[in-house]
Amino acid sequence: MKRRNSNMKWNRILALGMGTALCLSLMAGCGSGGDISSSDMQEDGFPELNISLAHSAATSHAHNTAAQTFADIVSEQTGGKVTVTIYPASELGDQPALIESCYTDGDVDMVIASQSNMATYMPKLNALAAPFLFDSYDHAHKVMDDYVLDWINEDVGTQMNMHALAMFDYGFRHVTTNDIVVNSADDLNGVKIRVPGSAGLLATFDALGCNTQTIAYSELYQSLKQGVVAAEENPVATILADSYFECQNQLALTGHFFDVQTLLINKSLWESMSPELQQIIQNAALEAQQVTRNLIADGEDADIEALKDKGMNVTTPDKQSFIDKMAPAYEEIASLCGQDELDNLMAAAKAASESA
Numbered sequence: 502m503k504r505r506n507s508n509m510k511w512n513r514i515l516a517l518g519m520g521t522a523l524c525l526s527l528m529a530g531c532g533s534g535g536d537i538s539s540s541d542m543q544e545d546g547f548p549e550l551n552i553s554l555a556h557s558a559a560t561s562h563a564h565n566t567a568a569q570t571f572a573d574i575v576s577e578q579t580g581g582k583v584t585v586t587i588y589p590a591s592e593l594g595d596q597p598a599l600i601e602s603c604y605t606d607g608d609v610d611m612v613i614a615s616q617s618n619m620a621t622y623m624p625k626l627n628a629l630a631a632p633f634l635f636d637s638y639d640h641a642h643k644v645m646d647d648y649v650l651d652w653i654n655e656d657v658g659t660q661m662n663m664h665a666l667a668m669f670d671y672g673f674r675h676v677t678t679n680d681i682v683v684n685s686a687d688d689l690n691g692v693k694i695r696v697p698g699s700a701g702l703l704a705t706f707d708a709l710g711c712n713t714q715t716i717a718y719s720e721l722y723q724s725l726k727q728g729v730v731a732a733e734e735n736p737v738a739t740i741l742a743d744s745y746f747e748c749q750n751q752l753a754l755t756g757h758f759f760d761v762q763t764l765l766i767n768k769s770l771w772e773s774m775s776p777e778l779q780q781i782i783q784n785a786a787l788e789a790q791q792v793t794r795n796l797i798a799d800g801e802d803a804d805i806e807a808l809k810d811k812g813m814n815v816t817t818p819d820k821q822s823f824i825d826k827m828a829p830a831y832e833e834i835a836s837l838c839g840q841d842e843l844d845n846l847m848a849a850a851k852a853a854s855e856s857a
Contacts, residue, residue: 547582547778552770555588555599556613557718559742563796564613564669564762565589567789571764574785583778585611595719597621603767604662611766613669617699619653619763620837622661626653627838628846630701631831632757633824638670638798640854641759648849653763663765666786670797671760672736674702676753677745679731682814683753686822694732695721702734704833705757708826725749736760737804738797746811754805754817764789 554572558564565587572585593599593609596618602609604622620626629649635641645668653665676683676694683689690710696702698715706713711732716724724730725748733745734757740746764786771779809815835843 546775547579550583552583552585552610552766553588553593553608554585554611554613555593555602555609557591557596557599558589558613560589561742563738563793563800564671566796567669567792568613570792571785571789574788575781578781578785579778583781591719595717600661600765603765606662606767606769609767610770611764613762613764615671615697615699615760615762617697617702619657619661620700623653623656625656625838625842627700627834628843629761630699630704630758631834631843631846632701632705632827633820634847634850635759636854638673638759638794638801640850640857641761642670642794642798643853643857644846644850645761647853648846649761652846657765658768661765662768664768664771665763665765666783667764667790669762669764669790670793671762672738672797672801673756674734674736674758674760675740676732676734676755676757677740677749677813678751678753679725679728679749680751681731682751682816683755683818684816685819686826688753688818689732692732693730694734695724695730696734700837701830701834702758704830705827706734707833708828708830709823722748736797737801737808741804741807741811746808746813750813752805752808752813752815754815755823756820757823 552575554568556564556568568585568587568589572587575583575585588609591599594602596612596614599609599612600614600618600622601607603612616626616629620630635644650665650668657663657665676689678692681688681692686709689706691712693712693714694706695716696706696711696713697718703713703715714730716730721733722743722745725733725745733749734755735743735745737752740749740752766782771782774782805815831843
């Protein structure tokens with residue numbers, strides 16, 4: 502891509518104190534393709550660069566706010582030389598398409614990707630779909646910071662041609678239904694529920710005896726409206742942002758799964774950056790990560806109250822009744838990610854809980 506080639510050429514200028522003629526001579530001698538324009542090198546050391554960041558969340562969602570925060574920080578810290586253009590709400594395609602484009606050095610430089618979509622390339626990430634793995638946001642955040650981000654970066658470069666910068670909260674997932682009050686796991690037996698194409702989530706609801714359906718997210722609202730399915734599950738921020746209260750009147754706070762998405766950057770672009778620019782990008786990503794934690798974790802109670810105001814009845818089911826049915830789900834997840842990977846993640850979760 503033009504923006505990447507320009508950036509990579511900029512990094513090949515090896516003698517900062519030499520004149521333009523000498524620099525070009527050196528580059529020609531090394532076989533560098535094309536010429537370097539004057540805009541490729543700036544006095545402050547940053548190139549003129551535009552980075553595309555695409556995601557699937559609604560513009561009102563915390564992920565879009567975080568993406569904008571990231572863009573603002575990068576622009577400010579580079580004196581406006583490096584800009585980030587955000588494409589929200591699947592403008593450039595759904596998540597699988599965005600990941601593919603970023604993976605293949607396409608039109609997407611950065612993407613916010615779910616565990617389930619990343620697991621297509623990195624099967625070990627299916628371990629993150631283990632139900633009831635975390636008991637609070639603080640617990641989940643500690644494991645993300647102490648274990649998960651580094652664990653992803655062990656393999657994401659070779660398996661996805663990307664580098665992981667941060668973990669964006671998506672939130673604990675809960676169940677919504679229409680006219681089905683959920684107080685225990687048995688209340689979901691036989692219920693037709695839409696579940697994402699996450700093997701772990703499918704295994705979880707299969708273990709509950711649900712009739713699981715993997716309807717595309719873009720079709721979910723209409724499917725609920727038309728009664729194709731009677732239930733779905735999502736974090737409350739998503740339920741509110743995407744107006745599912747208009748076609749679901751029950752919210753059961755099951756907290757069956759902590760959903761987190763990864764902020765990824767194309768590996769070739771990342772490695773073409775100077776250490777100084779990499780540090781700015783990394784710091785901005787962690788600031789954006791904190792935005793998602795503030796809005797998702799700290800805002801969950803307010804979102805629940807807002808959903809009540811929209812007419813939803815809220816229940817707090819017996820969580821142990823769900824946990825007691827999860828053995829088949831854990832067996833299925835272990836078969837997908839590898840027992841060792843699941844055991845290591847569970848050990849990290851246990852260590853984080855014990856150190857709290």
